[in-house]
Amino acid sequence: AQSVAQPEDQVNVAEGNPLTVKCTYSVSGNPYLFWYVQYPNRGLQFLLKYITGDNLVKGSYGFEAEFNKSQTSFHLKKPSALVSDSALYFCAVRDPNDYKLSFGAGTTVTVRA
Amino acid sequence: DVKVTQSSRYLVKRTGEKVFLECVQDMDHENMFWYRQDPGLGLRLIYFSYDVKMKEKGDIPEGYSVSREKKERFSLILESASTNQTSMYLCASRQGNSNQPQHFGDGTRLSIL
Numbered sequence: 001a002q003s004v005a006q007p008e009d010q011v012n013v014a015e016g017n018p019l020t021v022k023c024t025y026s027v028s029g030n031p032y033l034f035w036y037v038q039y040p041n042r043g044l045q046f047l048l049k050y051i052t053g054d055n056l057v058k059g060s061y062g063f064e065a066e067f068n069k070s071q072t073s074f075h076l077k078k079p080s081a082l083v084s085d086s087a088l089y090f091c092a093v094r095d096p097n098d099y100k101l102s103f104g105a106g107t108t109v110t111v112r113a
Numbered sequence: 114d115v116k117v118t119q120s121s122r123y124l125v126k127r128t129g130e131k132v133f134l135e136c137v138q139d140m141d142h143e144n145m146f147w148y149r150q151d152p153g154l155g156l157r158l159i160y161f162s163y164d165v166k167m168k169e170k171g172d173i174p175e176g177y178s179v180s181r182e183k184k185e186r187f188s189l190i191l192e193s194a195s196t197n198q199t200s201m202y203l204c205a206s207r208q209g210n211s212n213q214p215q216h217f218g219d220g221t222r223l224s225i226l
Binding site (some may be wrong): 004009033034041042043044045046049050064090096099100101103104105106 | 203214216
């Protein structure tokens with residue numbers, strides 16, 4: 001079985017400060033890991049993925065994420081947050097041998113001006 | 114760019130009605146998925162299809178069925194709508210059983226009265 005935990009329901013940061021959204025996962029083998037963002041009344045937009053290789057992956061809109069196998073974590077980061085980054089963020093994991101993607105409950109990010 | 118189109122953004126139906134939600138993708142993807150999204154629960158998989166006429170139950174299939182007669186179209190059917198099926202429904206597609214991300218439509222917000 002595979003699962004994802006996003007321990008924070010909400011993250012609040014000031015514009016210009018670093019942003020971190022936490023994610024831990026559980027999967028039997030080597031995971032495929034994804035981050036998505038959802039703006040109000042829209043579907044999910046893909047931000048970045050980890051499949052293999054370098055533990056630091058870079059994605060859209062200046063976001064990056066670090067894969068840590070020993071801590072089974074895949075935290076999303078942005079060095080300098082923008083007000084426009086305010087949205088709902090989802091972490092997802094997939095066992096390569098399974099079709100299904102398992103999502104966390106989501107973290108609402110609010111960036112104040 | 115992949116485009117996943119859901120036929121309705123907002124839908125209001127009555128208890129006991131048969132409801133059809135339609136989803137079309139334009140990238141010849143083999144895999145298609147239906148999720149429901151509820152606050153605090155993230156996305157939960159209802160059904161997925163890995164090819165035409167092929168389908169598998171997800172985590173919460175009760176009360177739903179699906180149809181995939183053509184590769185580009187995946188329909189979700191609520192056989193007899195109930196109030197606990199009021200939710201946001203998201204369709205997604207993906208290229209085969211690959212490490213590529215799923216691409217999402219904008220969602221259908223369904224209210225059952």
